[in-house]
Amino acid sequence: MTLADFANFSNYAVASATVVLALAAIAYLAEWGFSRQVSPVEVAAPRELVAADGSVIAGDQLPALPERSQVAGRIGTSLTVLSWGILLTGVIARGFAAQRVPWGNMYEFACAAILVVLSAYLVMVKVWKIEWLGAVVAAFGVVVLGLSMLVYVPAGPLVPALHSYWLVIHVASAMVAGSGFLVGAAASAFYLVKSRAERNTPAAERTSYIWRLPSSAAMDRLAFRVHAFSFPVWTFAALISGPIWAQYAWGRYWGWDPKEVWAFITWVIYAGYLHARVTAGWKGKAAAIIALVGFVSFIFNFVGVNLFVGGLHSYAK
Amino acid sequence: MVPRLRNGDLMTSSRPGGPAPALGAREFGRWTWRQLTSMRTALMLLLLLALAAIPGSLYPQRGVDPQKVETYFLMHPTSAPILDKIGLFAVYSSPWFSAIYLLLMVSLVGCIIPRVGVYARALRGRPPKAPRNFARLPASATFETDASVDAVMVAGRRVLGRARIDVVGGEFRAEKGYLREAGNLVFHICLVIVLVGVAAGSLWGYRGAAIVAEGSGFSNSLTQYDEFNSGALFNAADMPPFSLALEDFSAKFQLEGPQRGSPRHFEATGNFTERPGADEKPFKIEVNHPLEIDGTSIFLVGQGYAPVIKVIDAEGTVAFNDAVPFLPRDATYTSTGVVKVPDAGPEQLGFQGFFLPTAVAVGGKAPISAFPAAANPLLGLFAFHGELGLDDGLPQSVYVLDKEKLTQYQTKDGKPFRLSLSPGRTADLPGGGSVEFVGLRQFTKLQFSSTPILQVPLWGISLGVLGLMLSLSIRPRRTWIRARREGSRTVVEVAALDRVSRDGLPTDLDDFVFRLQAALVSSPETPARPKDDL
Numbered sequence: 001m002t003l004a005d006f007a008n009f010s011n012y013a014v015a016s017a018t019v020v021l022a023l024a025a026i027a028y029l030a031e032w033g034f035s036r037q038v039s040p041v042e043v044a045a046p047r048e049l050v051a052a053d054g055s056v057i058a059g060d061q062l063p064a065l066p067e068r069s070q071v072a073g074r075i076g077t078s079l080t081v082l083s084w085g086i087l088l089t090g091v092i093a094r095g096f097a098a099q100r101v102p103w104g105n106m107y108e109f110a111c112a113a114i115l116v117v118l119s120a121y122l123v124m125v126k127v128w129k130i131e132w133l134g135a136v137v138a139a140f141g142v143v144v145l146g147l148s149m150l151v152y153v154p155a156g157p158l159v160p161a162l163h164s165y166w167l168v169i170h171v172a173s174a175m176v177a178g179s180g181f182l183v184g185a186a187a188s189a190f191y192l193v194k195s196r197a198e199r200n201t202p203a204a205e206r207t208s209y210i211w212r213l214p215s216s217a218a219m220d221r222l223a224f225r226v227h228a229f230s231f232p233v234w235t236f237a238a239l240i241s242g243p244i245w246a247q248y249a250w251g252r253y254w255g256w257d258p259k260e261v262w263a264f265i266t267w268v269i270y271a272g273y274l275h276a277r278v279t280a281g282w283k284g285k286a287a288a289i290i291a292l293v294g295f296v297s298f299i300f301n302f303v304g305v306n307l308f309v310g311g312l313h314s315y316a317k
Numbered sequence: 318m319v320p321r322l323r324n325g326d327l328m329t330s331s332r333p334g335g336p337a338p339a340l341g342a343r344e345f346g347r348w349t350w351r352q353l354t355s356m357r358t359a360l361m362l363l364l365l366l367a368l369a370a371i372p373g374s375l376y377p378q379r380g381v382d383p384q385k386v387e388t389y390f391l392m393h394p395t396s397a398p399i400l401d402k403i404g405l406f407a408v409y410s411s412p413w414f415s416a417i418y419l420l421l422m423v424s425l426v427g428c429i430i431p432r433v434g435v436y437a438r439a440l441r442g443r444p445p446k447a448p449r450n451f452a453r454l455p456a457s458a459t460f461e462t463d464a465s466v467d468a469v470m471v472a473g474r475r476v477l478g479r480a481r482i483d484v485v486g487g488e489f490r491a492e493k494g495y496l497r498e499a500g501n502l503v504f505h506i507c508l509v510i511v512l513v514g515v516a517a518g519s520l521w522g523y524r525g526a527a528i529v530a531e532g533s534g535f536s537n538s539l540t541q542y543d544e545f546n547s548g549a550l551f552n553a554a555d556m557p558p559f560s561l562a563l564e565d566f567s568a569k570f571q572l573e574g575p576q577r578g579s580p581r582h583f584e585a586t587g588n589f590t591e592r593p594g595a596d597e598k599p600f601k602i603e604v605n606h607p608l609e610i611d612g613t614s615i616f617l618v619g620q621g622y623a624p625v626i627k628v629i630d631a632e633g634t635v636a637f638n639d640a641v642p643f644l645p646r647d648a649t650y651t652s653t654g655v656v657k658v659p660d661a662g663p664e665q666l667g668f669q670g671f672f673l674p675t676a677v678a679v680g681g682k683a684p685i686s687a688f689p690a691a692a693n694p695l696l697g698l699f700a701f702h703g704e705l706g707l708d709d710g711l712p713q714s715v716y717v718l719d720k721e722k723l724t725q726y727q728t729k730d731g732k733p734f735r736l737s738l739s740p741g742r743t744a745d746l747p748g749g750g751s752v753e754f755v756g757l758r759q760f761t762k763l764q765f766s767s768t769p770i771l772q773v774p775l776w777g778i779s780l781g782v783l784g785l786m787l788s789l790s791i792r793p794r795r796t797w798i799r800a801r802r803e804g805s806r807t808v809v810e811v812a813a814l815d816r817v818s819r820d821g822l823p824t825d826l827d828d829f830v831f832r833l834q835a836a837l838v839s840s841p842e843t844p845a846r847p848k849d850d851l
């Protein structure tokens with residue numbers, strides 16, 4: 001295969017992965033939809049239950065979903081696995097086409113980031129059974145892959161400032177941290193909805209899909225777990241490998257460039273989240289909102305700063 | 318009740334938000350201190366810090382890009398001075414931003430010191446007594462066995478593994494996970510170290526940039542810099558006295574494909590000496606590969622063209638003969654520049670114009686640059702005569718021509734007179750004399766920076782992350798076992814409490830009880846999983 005063949009193959013693969021992921025999102029949404037049509041189920045008391053084999057990390061005995069709904073959910077997960085595989089080949093082919101790591105500009109970054117997001121999601125499905133976040137994760141992936149077409153550039157080598165293995169490490173760790181932040185933000189959003197419902201919904205009316213999800217307490221714990229993983233990784237990406245690269249490239253490890261400013265803001269907000277979780281009056285709702293704000297700032301850093309603000313990093317467009 | 322000793326308690330106990338006691342200065346001071354070091358204040362200050370950092374990314378910053386600030390002033394003449402007053406063009410050194418992070422630092426130190434004390438005592442302390450009522454704890458279980466009370470205690474020790482354990486009568490007390498608080502303290506202490514390191518680096522450090530053309534040199538003193546910033550405690554006399562000469566600069570660009578014209582490789586080579594009189598040594602600087610001389614790092618941050626221009630004045634003398642850097646304005650290196658000839662007679666001369674590395678003229682229009690490399694160099698200059706205004710005493714930029722006392726040369730039909738030169742060509746000036754485009758050199762923009770104790774923030778933050786990982790992953794847990802004989806059987810109660818509540822505690826206890834029963838092999842009964850009474 002020539003470099004151009006690799007580049008073409010990569011484009012087709014990314015496009016197919018996007019379509020498959022869109023189908024996965026639809027399947028996950030169908031899982032919600034089908035579960036609405038059944039009569040009220042008896043819902044586990046708010047008290048936590050533990051499965052005998054200890055496998056349910058959420059600590060809840062979830063009422064079983066109706067058959068059709070379960071099938072839709074399984075299809076969703078299978079399609080996500082398929083999309084992940086196609087995207088993986090697409091990203092690797094892009095690397096061959098450009099003859100370097102495939103995250104040198106915004107388009108490649110979006111593809112690679114979604115690949116990492118899907119990997120993280122699938123791992124967490126395996127260990128923590130977080131299929132209930134599937135619709136959010138798949139929809140997010142579709143939107144990002146779709147928007148990445150707007151910033152498409154043909155495969156090619158990097159400008160000299162990006163020739164650094166610190167860049168590889170920096171970007172890779174930022175993507176890993178970001179995947180955790182996405183799952184954390186989704187779990188926090190669900191937590192807000194669910195804890196509100198738990199306060200306001202009488203037991204007899206607890207019939208919709210949301211009552212088949214883990215308890216709000218379990219959602220909160222999941223959110224904490226992924227943030228507790230992502231925060232140190234983000235610290236490494238934003239405050240260690242980033243500054244080391246900046247020191248080599250520009251002679252200063254920190255220069256308050258807009259990208260650096262937003263990396264710092266994101267970091268401080270997540271530090272605030274970890275504090276809020278242990279501060280009286282801030283646990284729960286306020287902490288979850290802070291986590292969501294943190295994710296908005298994280299996303300803004302990758303989209304808003306590149307497109308609207310500019311600065312030294314914007315040549316990575 | 319359980320002797321709960323949550324880490325946050327120390328900080329939350331002050332009940333911020335409660336009424337301020339109407340007391341004397343001492344009490345007021347204490348009260349203020351407790352407020353400042355409360356967990357809630359720390360959180361507020363963190364969120365405030367995030368908020369305060371935002372404007373710095375929206376408005377141009379002096380420390381980042383001073384030219385952009387000037388442009389902003391030109392475009393918004395009324396609002397800019399007001400914004401400037403409140404520090405929006407230097408957010409990160411503004412009083413309000415500094416106030417927030419200084420308060421945060423004080424709060425942090427005020428937080429760390431008592432916690433180190435508490436932790437030191439906790440390290441010497443023993444695991445607390447078992448609470449009376451196990452059912453009240455988040456996880457507990459009961460089972461019966463034939464083994465003796467002592468055997469249960471021994472088995473407990475074996476099954477629990479590494480932990481601090483006391484056995485008092487029939488009561489087994491264990492605590493593990495002391496490293497969590499250690500990690501948390503290390504992380505917070507490291508934040509202080511990083512801040513001190515960063516502050517010291519910027520107080521004693523300096524950073525500057527200079528444009529050096531091929532064939533020219535640079536020696537490290539203030540006058541040689543085009544831009545220079547230094548910390549408050551920096552002393553120019555301490556600058557290392559090195560000098561360097563740039564021999565060759567090479568730039569490679571993508572020749573084909575969709576990214577045609579993108580930069581590919583830049584490299585500057587030459588010689589340097591560490592101090593006057595020392596041996597010359599060769600150097601090579603590439604992007605991302607700076608040169609280090611005596612604590613100063615030298616980086617390649619830009620490049621462009623410097624046509625060598627020779628001016629002969631109306632009196633026939635060579636008034637100017639030097640390489641003049643033209644600053645690139647776009648990706649094809651369309652560059653602009655200015656030549657000032659103060660030595661020309663009878664009048665001073667000034668030129669302003671552009672340089673195109675690969676000039677292409679399409680359809681009779683003005684030529685444009687098609688490629689960043691110098692394939693078809695073209696120099697275009699407008700000429701002025703009169704006074705350059707260099708003696709006014711005001712500092713002048715070498716890239717701007719002050720036209721106040723200059724007159725532009727015109728052609729006979731009243732259009733501005735323009736010189737268009739390729740290398741080696743000469744053109745005559747309307748008022749006598751000539752301009753020659755002798756040859757083409759390249760220049761490079763070098764950035765010089767010295768940041769003392771650069772390693773301190775790096776090691777600080779790295780150690781801090783390790784502490785953070787300990788802190789976020791270790792679960793301090795207390796485990797109690799109470800065993801008593803009832804007839805021929807031993808009733809065993811087990812309970813556990815996480816000091817930081819996380820999930821999985823009931824499952825873990827379940828598992829612990831299972832292994833405890835398995836360890837009591839002397840029991841004739843096969844160990845069964847405990848009933849789910851959790």
Ligand code: HEM
Pocket residue numbers: 231270271274275278324325328354355356357359363421422424425426428429501505508785788789817
């Ligand atoms: C420079 C600002 C600060 C940052 C970036 C920061 C960051 C963090 C982070 C990321 C954690 C989570 C790690 C863990 O749970 O062990 C944490 C925990 C903690 N921080 Fe801070 N912190 C700051 C200032 C403070 C201050 C001023 C206080 C004192 C009030 C404080 C007290 C605590 C305490 C007590 C915990 C442990 C919470 C727990 O028990 O889980 N921090 N901090």
